[in-house]
Amino acid sequence: MKxxxxxxxxxxxxxxxxxxxxxxxxxxxxxxxKMRNNLHIPKKCSTFAPPIEKMNRISxxxxxxxxxxxxxxxxxxxxxxxxxxxxxxxxGYTDEKGAIVIPLQYDRAWHFSENLAPVQxxxxxxxxxxxxxxxxxxKFDGVGSFSEGxxxxxMRSKWGFINTAGKVVIECQYAExxxxxxGxxxxxMxxxxxxxxxxxxxAVKPVFAYADSFTEGMVRVEQDxxxxxxxxxxxxxxEPQYExxxxxSDGLARVKIDxxxxxxxxxxxxxxxPQYDRAGNFSEGxxxxCWFGKWGFIDRxxxxxxxxxxxxxxxxxxxxxxxRLLNKWGYVDKSGNTVLPAIYDRAWPFCNGVAKVMVNGYYxxxxxxxxxxxxxxxxxxxxxxxxx
Numbered sequence: 001m002k003x004x005x006x007x008x009x010x011x012x013x014x015x016x017x018x019x020x021x022x023x024x025x026x027x028x029x030x031x032x033x034k035m036r037n038n039l040h041i042p043k044k045c046s047t048f049a050p051p052i053e054k055m056n057r058i059s060x061x062x063x064x065x066x067x068x069x070x071x072x073x074x075x076x077x078x079x080x081x082x083x084x085x086x087x088x089x090x091x092g093y094t095d096e097k098g099a100i101v102i103p104l105q106y107d108r109a110w111h112f113s114e115n116l117a118p119v120q121x122x123x124x125x126x127x128x129x130x131x132x133x134x135x136x137x138x139k140f141d142g143v144g145s146f147s148e149g150x151x152x153x154x155m156r157s158k159w160g161f162i163n164t165a166g167k168v169v170i171e172c173q174y175a176e177x178x179x180x181x182x183g184x185x186x187x188x189m190x191x192x193x194x195x196x197x198x199x200x201x202x203a204v205k206p207v208f209a210y211a212d213s214f215t216e217g218m219v220r221v222e223q224d225x226x227x228x229x230x231x232x233x234x235x236x237x238x239e240p241q242y243e244x245x246x247x248x249s250d251g252l253a254r255v256k257i258d259x260x261x262x263x264x265x266x267x268x269x270x271x272x273x274p275q276y277d278r279a280g281n282f283s284e285g286x287x288x289x290c291w292f293g294k295w296g297f298i299d300r301x302x303x304x305x306x307x308x309x310x311x312x313x314x315x316x317x318x319x320x321x322x323x324r325l326l327n328k329w330g331y332v333d334k335s336g337n338t339v340l341p342a343i344y345d346r347a348w349p350f351c352n353g354v355a356k357v358m359v360n361g362y363y364x365x366x367x368x369x370x371x372x373x374x375x376x377x378x379x380x381x382x383x384x385x386x387x388x
Contacts, residue, residue, distance in 0.1 A: 080130070081352055082117070083365060083374065084109050084382035091119070093132075096354070098365075098374050102132040111384040113145040116164060127151075127166075136166035144179050147213075150198065152177040152185070159187070161200075170200040181214035182232050195219070195234060204234040215247035218266060229253070229268070238268035249315075250282035252300065263287070272302040280315050286334065288313035288321065297321070297336075306336035314349055320368070322347040322355075329357070340370045351383045 081096040085104065092104030108120035116127045116135065126138030127146075142154030150161045150169065160172035161180075176188040184195040184203050194206030204211075210222040211230075219230040221240065228240035229248075244256035252263040252271055262274030263282070278290035286297040286305060296308035297316075312324035320331045320339060330342030331350075346358035354365050354373055364376030365383075374381065 081354075082112050082130070082384075083354075084111055084117075085374065085378050086380040087378055089379070093117075094374065096352075096373065102128070110145070111382055113147065113384075114149070114164065116146050116151075118143040118145065118151075125153075136162070144177070147179040147181060148183070148198075150180050150185075152179060161185070169198075170196070178211075178213050182217065184214065184219075184234075186211040186213055186219070193221070195230075204230065212247060216249070216251065216266075218248045218253070220245055220247050220253075227255070229266075231266075237266070238264070246281055250285065250300075252282050252287075254279045254281060254287070261289070271300070272298070280313070283315035283317060284319070284334075286316050286321075288315060295323070297334075305334070306332070309336075314347075317349040317351065318353070318368075320350055320355075322349060331355075340366075348383075354383070356381050356383055 082093045082101070083096070085092060085094055087104055089107075090104040091106040091109035092100060093102035093109070095101050106119045106121055110118045112130060115130055118125055119128050119134075119138070121138055123141070124138040125140045125143040126134055127136035127143070129135045140153045140155060141157070142152075142159070144152035146164060149163055152159050153162050153168075153172070155172045158172040159174040159177035160168055161170040161177070163169050174187040174189060175191075176193075178186040180198065184197055186193055187196050187206075189206040192206035193208045193211040194202055195204035195211060197203050208221040208223050209225070212220040214232065217232050218237075221228055221230055221236075223240040226240040227242045227245035228236060229238040229245075231237045242255040242257060243259070244261075246254045248266065252265060254261055255264050255274070257274045260274035261276045261279035262270065263272040263279075265271050276289040276291055277293070278295075280288040282300065286299060288295055289298050289308075291308050294308035295310040295313040296304055297306040297313070299305050310323040311326060312329075314322045316334065319333060322329055323332050323342070325342045327345075328342040329344040329347035330338060331340040331347065333339050344357040344359060345361075348356040350368065354367055357364055357366055357376065359376040362376040363374075363378045363381040364372055365374035365381060367373055
């Protein structure tokens with residue numbers, strides 16, 4: 001499964017950590033609403049700390065510093081991990097042990113991609129490097145993640161692309177733009193979406209209502225309110241015929257026909273017949289599916305490997321999957337055994353040995369044993385992974 005989904009953000013405050021899936025910004029109005037919903041208004045803190053609403057600012061800063069001094073280390077990937085955090089409305093970065101490595105000073109900040117991260121101050125956006133230095137000035141009206149050496153940027157209501165030196169290499173001329181993958185990027189020309197190459201030449205004519213970036217060599221497109229897929233040559237290999245569809249993951253894509261979800265292969269062949277009320281993407285050989293109101297997990301042949309018993313479930317990563325029982329979330333392994341009890345208000349998949357959780361309206365970071373790396377005192381936390 002691919003993580004580190006790039007996103008696009010503009011002055012509306014849009015953006016997400018988007019799909020290899022998802023990923024990121026489809027339509028500005030939809031994502032503006034998504035961002036508003038994602039910035040939770042603090043109510044009360046967890047039992048691990050005094051109630052935040054009863055603290056003054058000095059007390060909160062003291063408690064925050066204390067939490068950082070007792071954070072537990074965690075085994076991460078070889079490369080340095082940056083965790084994007086928000087406290088008191090300001091964004092910055094901590095390392096995998098919870099120590100601040102880039103001060104909380106931005107109105108918004110996103111994860112690093114190709115050693116650069118988009119940041120926002122006021123209404124302008126730019127990029128910082130891994131030392132926290134501004135390397136591309138905050139002068140844009142909208143930005144996206146770097147991918148294949150280029151990033152979408154917005155100036156005077158139009159989108160184009162810059163390189164890692166901040167030089168505009170494709171003029172700002174598009175209504176919307178997505179990130180590059182497999183040498184091509186989706187752009188909206190007028191009212192339709194197509195694909196351009198790194199010289200700005202049209203590779204796929206703008207005939208679609210929407211086009212995604214490449215995932216596993218396929219591009220999801222929308223035409224006449226139905227979804228299909230292009231291959232890397234730009235050929236329409238799966239005709240738009242589905243009511244709903246997601247990008248390919250683990251070689252399969254979930255699709256919706258007559259209100260039921262199933263899975264297809266890269267040539268449009270039916271692998272698992274549409275039969276589920278809801279379904280998630282395949283990851284690590286399993287996919288969460290909802291059948292008669294309960295969630296379980298199937299394998300690539302459609303066999304129910306973990307029987308339907310959960311009220312909600314997300315895909316497996318690193319051998320664990322978040323599941324909801326009644327109104328609390330926990331984690332199970334691939335045998336369906338509980339590995340972390342359902343004690344969280346919300347939980348997300350693991351990424352490099354840590355997972356984002358929510359407790360009493362605040363976000364924290366746990367390791368595989370459920371120990372807090374970052375205590376749940378943050379207004380938001382962002383890991384370099386898909387926003388499930």
